[in-house]
Amino acid sequence: MNPEMKALYQEMILDHYKKPRNFHALNNQTHEAKGHNPLCGDRVTVYLVLDGNTVKDIGFQGTGCAISTASASMMTDFIKGKTIDEIEHLFSAFHDLVTLEKPLANQDKLGKLKVFEGVREFPMRVKCATLSWHTLKAALNEKDQPTSTE
Numbered sequence: 174m175n176p177e178m179k180a181l182y183q184e185m186i187l188d189h190y191k192k193p194r195n196f197h198a199l200n201n202q203t204h205e206a207k208g209h210n211p212l213c214g215d216r217v218t219v220y221l222v223l224d225g226n227t228v229k230d231i232g233f234q235g236t237g238c239a240i241s242t243a244s245a246s247m248m249t250d251f252i253k254g255k256t257i258d259e260i261e262h263l264f265s266a267f268h269d270l271v272t273l274e275k276p277l278a279n280q281d282k283l284g285k286l287k288v289f290e291g292v293r294e295f296p297m298r299v300k301c302a303t304l305s306w307h308t309l310k311a312a313l314n315e316k317d318q319p320t321s322t323e
């Protein structure tokens with residue numbers, strides 16, 4: 174990555190860290206899951222409204238480092254309106270992006286999420302970047318449940 178792009182990317186991560194998008198619970202979620210990355214102390218809860226196979230709305234809450242927060246913020250922005258199948262592909266593409274020197278899955282669809290490419294150089298940070306994705310997947314795999322009244 175050239176230095177100019179790197180600076181732009183860092184700026185984007187900081188911006189999402191300081192002003193996370195979709196940073197709220199939903200009151201009509203159909204799915205939710207909690208994630209924890211003990212290596213760094215990041216915690217995230219992902220809330221989803223699924224309409225058939227499509228993510229109609231998504232929000233998250235949690236505490237964590239800049240990478241985990243920015244990743245959750247950008248992920249929620251990115252997958253709103255996408256189908257479960259599309260999300261599966263994006264998840265593998267994103268996972269490849271942050272772990273493999275030569276990603277196997279098609280990277281073209283990732284768009285802005287490519288900003289996390291630099292994480293590859295810091296293996297400790299990979300879990301920070303993927304925490305929200307794993308949590309999203311856990312939420313999607315969960316069966317429809319009535320919202321808890323607690």
Ligand code: ZN
Nearest residue numbers: 213215238301
């Ligand atoms: Zn972290």
